[in-house]
Amino acid sequence: MRLKIIYFLIAVAFVFSSCSQKAYLFTSFHEPATEGLRMLYSTDAYHWTAFDTVLLKPEVGQQKVMRDPSMVQGPDGTFHLVWTSSWRGDKGFGYASSKDLIHWSNQQFISVMDKEPTTVNVWAPELFYDDVEKQYIIIWASTIPFRFPKGEEEEENNHRMYYTTTKDFKTFSPTKLFIDPGFSVIDAVIVKRAKNDYALVLKDNTRPERDLKVAFADNPLGPYKNVSAPYTKKFTEGPTVVKVKDGWLIYFDSYDDKSYGAVKTKDFITFEDANAEISVPLNHKHGTIVPVSKSFLKRLKKNLATP
Structure with missing residues (x-):
């Protein structure tokens, strides 16, 4: 019995240390x-x-910009990065990878909407690693005029979410519709809460709304259902989600007042304002949060000559 207690205490110490x-x-x-x-x-x-x-520095796409950079670390430690490469005109997005965030692969332009010649844009590609199927899912927002009921939207601003999958960032599955919630949707983020339990944080981009909502599924590819009421004020976008000790933090860009905000949640049903608890530097824009080890951060700071 005494030995079991010792093993238990060692395990607890290891968890807290981790x-x-x-x-x-x-x-x-x-x-x-x-x-x-x-x-x-x-x-x-x-x-x-x-x-x-x-x-x-971005090198691909018509405009050669880098907006909405989304990054995930794969099981082998490689960081994969995708980004919006043009405001309009591109039918794909930028991609690069790195082991240390200092030395990067050659940048690639990944075409995903070539079979839809009237596509207006490819916005905010978002990465998710599916640890069940051992593949990466990339979702993004595109407008195909006259494809969906537009409501109050202009035809060239009526977005839906699309996706592709890959295991190696060399070959990609055919592009498919990811979600049509019945309104213009952008800036979606897949969150794995537990086995067979996924949340999709998204922006309702319609004129009356322009706020954040959430939907649910038992598979990362959906179908996502039960879209919630908004849990942020209007003029919020670019969400990213991070697991913290007592639940989840959802960060977002409050672009109307040029600030960054956050809410806390334990169940993605009730949300609590967390603005007073966070501090985000000025000029920061839409990105994703990636957990790393403190030792990795220490090396990165040293390589970037940061105190």
């Missing part, structure tokens, strides 16, 4: 999005500091 070793990176960009990838870092997911440098 938690204390976690840090976070937050991909970012500054308007007008011509400089490239910027990044914030944190050790608690609430208080953020900016690296005062550009980590990757």
Whole structure:
């Protein structure tokens, strides 16, 4: 019995030690999005500091900008990054990878809407690693005029979400519709809450709304149902979600008042304002949060000559 207690205490100590070793990176960009990838870092997911440098300058796409950078770390430790490469005109998005966020692969332009010649745009590609199927899911918003009922939207601003999958970022599955919630939708983020339990945080981009909602599914590819009422004020977008000790934090861009906000939730049903608990540097724009080890953050800060 005594031995079991000792093993239990060792296990508890290991868990707490592992938690204390976690840090976070937050991909970012500054308007007008011509400089490239910027990044914030944190050790608690609430208080953020900016690296005062550009980590990757965009080279692909018609406009060669980098907006909405989304990053995920694969099982082999490689970081994969995708981004919006043009405001309009592109039928794909930018991609690059890195082991250390200092040395990057050659940038690629990944075409995903070539079979839809009237596509207006490809916005905010978002990465999700599906640990069940061992593949990456990439979702994004595109407008195909006259494809869906537009409501109050202009035909060239009536978005739906699409997706492709890949295991190696060399071959990709055919593009398919990801979600049509019955309204213009952009900036969607897949969150795995538990086995067979997924939430989709999204922006309702219709004129009366322009706020954040959430839907639910038992598979990362959907179908997502039961779209919620909005849980943020109007003029919010670019959400990213991070797991914290007592639940989840959902960050978002309050673009009307040029600030960054957050809400806390334990169940994605009730939400609590967390603005007073966070600090985000000025000029930070739409990105994603990636957990890393404190040792990785220490090396990155050293390589970027950050105190």
